[in-house]
Amino acid sequence: MHWPTPTELATPAFIVLVIVEMLVARYLHRGEYEARDTATSLMMGFGSAITGALFAFIFIAFAGFVWKFRLITIGWSWAALVVCFVLDDLAYYWWHRASHRVRWLWADHVQHHSSQHYNLSTALRQPWTGFLTPGLVFRAPLFLIGFPLPMVVFVHGVNLVYQFWIHTEAIDRFPRWFETVMNTPSHHRVHHAVNARYLDANYAGVFIIWDRMFGSFVAETKDDPPRYGIVGNLASYNPLKVVLHGWVSLAGDLASARSPRDAALYLFAPPGWSPDGSRDTSDKIKARWAAFRTAQSPAE
Amino acid sequence: MNLLYLAGSLIGVAMIVGLNLLLFGRAKPALGSIQSLGVRIAADIPGFRAGSGVVGNDGATALVTDDADSTVFLVKAFGDRLVMRRLSRGVVRGVSANGLMLSLRLKDFTLPKARIALESEAAARDWEARLKRLAA
Numbered sequence: 001m002h003w004p005t006p007t008e009l010a011t012p013a014f015i016v017l018v019i020v021e022m023l024v025a026r027y028l029h030r031g032e033y034e035a036r037d038t039a040t041s042l043m044m045g046f047g048s049a050i051t052g053a054l055f056a057f058i059f060i061a062f063a064g065f066v067w068k069f070r071l072i073t074i075g076w077s078w079a080a081l082v083v084c085f086v087l088d089d090l091a092y093y094w095w096h097r098a099s100h101r102v103r104w105l106w107a108d109h110v111q112h113h114s115s116q117h118y119n120l121s122t123a124l125r126q127p128w129t130g131f132l133t134p135g136l137v138f139r140a141p142l143f144l145i146g147f148p149l150p151m152v153v154f155v156h157g158v159n160l161v162y163q164f165w166i167h168t169e170a171i172d173r174f175p176r177w178f179e180t181v182m183n184t185p186s187h188h189r190v191h192h193a194v195n196a197r198y199l200d201a202n203y204a205g206v207f208i209i210w211d212r213m214f215g216s217f218v219a220e221t222k223d224d225p226p227r228y229g230i231v232g233n234l235a236s237y238n239p240l241k242v243v244l245h246g247w248v249s250l251a252g253d254l255a256s257a258r259s260p261r262d263a264a265l266y267l268f269a270p271p272g273w274s275p276d277g278s279r280d281t282s283d284k285i286k287a288r289w290a291a292f293r294t295a296q297s298p299a300e
Numbered sequence: 301m302n303l304l305y306l307a308g309s310l311i312g313v314a315m316i317v318g319l320n321l322l323l324f325g326r327a328k329p330a331l332g333s334i335q336s337l338g339v340r341i342a343a344d345i346p347g348f349r350a351g352s353g354v355v356g357n358d359g360a361t362a363l364v365t366d367d368a369d370s371t372v373f374l375v376k377a378f379g380d381r382l383v384m385r386r387l388s389r390g391v392v393r394g395v396s397a398n399g400l401m402l403s404l405r406l407k408d409f410t411l412p413k414a415r416i417a418l419e420s421e422a423a424a425r426d427w428e429a430r431l432k433r434l435a436a
Contacts, residue, residue, distance in 0.1 A: 035320040116381040235411035292346035
């Protein structure tokens with residue numbers, strides 16, 4: 001069976017929707033665009049497609065190896081496709097959560113979060129260096145269960161296409177039932193925000209229920225509009241600097257590590273961890289913000 | 301993926317960026333006053349209150365001090381947004397004043413240098429002395 005590539009099929013729609021959103025931002029003032037930021041995001045998407053194709057053999061070899069140890073052999077059926085889609089989204093949730101909480105994975109994923117804008121072009125700001133991380137192990141359970149590689153690749157492509165349209169400020173909220181089950185622009189704005197209350201939240205790909213189940217859901221509030229980007233925003237539009245900055249920072253820390261334990265923690269502890277605790281992790285930022293709020297309004 | 305797909309993608313990128321420029325123009329960097337910068341910094345750093353500070357003559361770079369502990373923040377316009385760095389020991393590699401121009405060298409991959417033109421040579425020398433303590 002020939003499986004189509006959802007992201008390639010959707011590319012014309014991506015372009016049209018970016019243009020539509022740009023017009024909405026310009027004439028209805030819902031959303032913001034900056035030309036150099038847009039250029040960087042789009043070139044990141046372009047480069048990601050190339051590196052993804054160049055290094056796909058690693059994923060294929062890994063999947064083929066793991067599939068040898070499968071529990072059952074799952075053939076094509078609509079039911080299998082639906083189950084595979086849901087389980088792939090669950091795997092995505094844990095990969096995404098780890099990508100924010102493990103410095104090694106963050107060095108790659110930070111590239112997607114590096115824009116201070118939040119629009120459909122941001123969705124295309126994709127990392128180039130996934131092959132340098134162990135991120136593919138999160139999909140191993142799918143192959144161990146017995147889902148074939150083409151099916152997993154297809155449902156993951158559909159997942160990524162879904163995630164494109166939620167990168168927007170042009171849409172406010174959907175009906176409650178939809179916001180309860182599905183990842184939406186509102187939920188994902190929270191995920192891209194650097195406001196202390198929103199840090200490390202809403203890791204979902206398609207179904208926000210994973211965040212509700214695993215305690216990482218935070219709702220967007222009108223009195224704290226999201227500010228986008230990363231803690232310590234980049235001062236460059238150069239895609240190569242966007243790609244490298246996380247890795248340069250990690251390599252510098254590993255080179256200066258005074259013990260194997262420190263080196264391991266630089267790799268596996270949350271971003272911002274340092275041996276002397278002088279830097280800010282998201283947990284520290286949130287704790288400081290909570291303490292400040294308590295001090296400001298002790299009656300709350 | 302083939303060459304046609306790649307070429308088409310690049311043309312698409314160029315068209316979208318061109319349309320972005322046409323619709324929104326090019327962002328003009330403007331930081332505003334020290335007080336407004338203080339509000340912006342306080343959004344990221346709870347409890348921050350702007351103390352002394354200076355906005356460069358170009359309106360695109362500023363130094364702002366936290367009233368509570370005298371920490372200095374470098375703020376730089378970046379497109380229609382801004383970037384901010386806490387100038388702590390280990391971040392500042394070097395500082396020099398030359399006439400009105402204060403130059404900073406930072407341990408920062410995307411912001412290795414910053415230049416800020418101040419309104420007087422005395423102000424530049426004053427900030428140089430304050431920031432040199434961090435570089436020592």
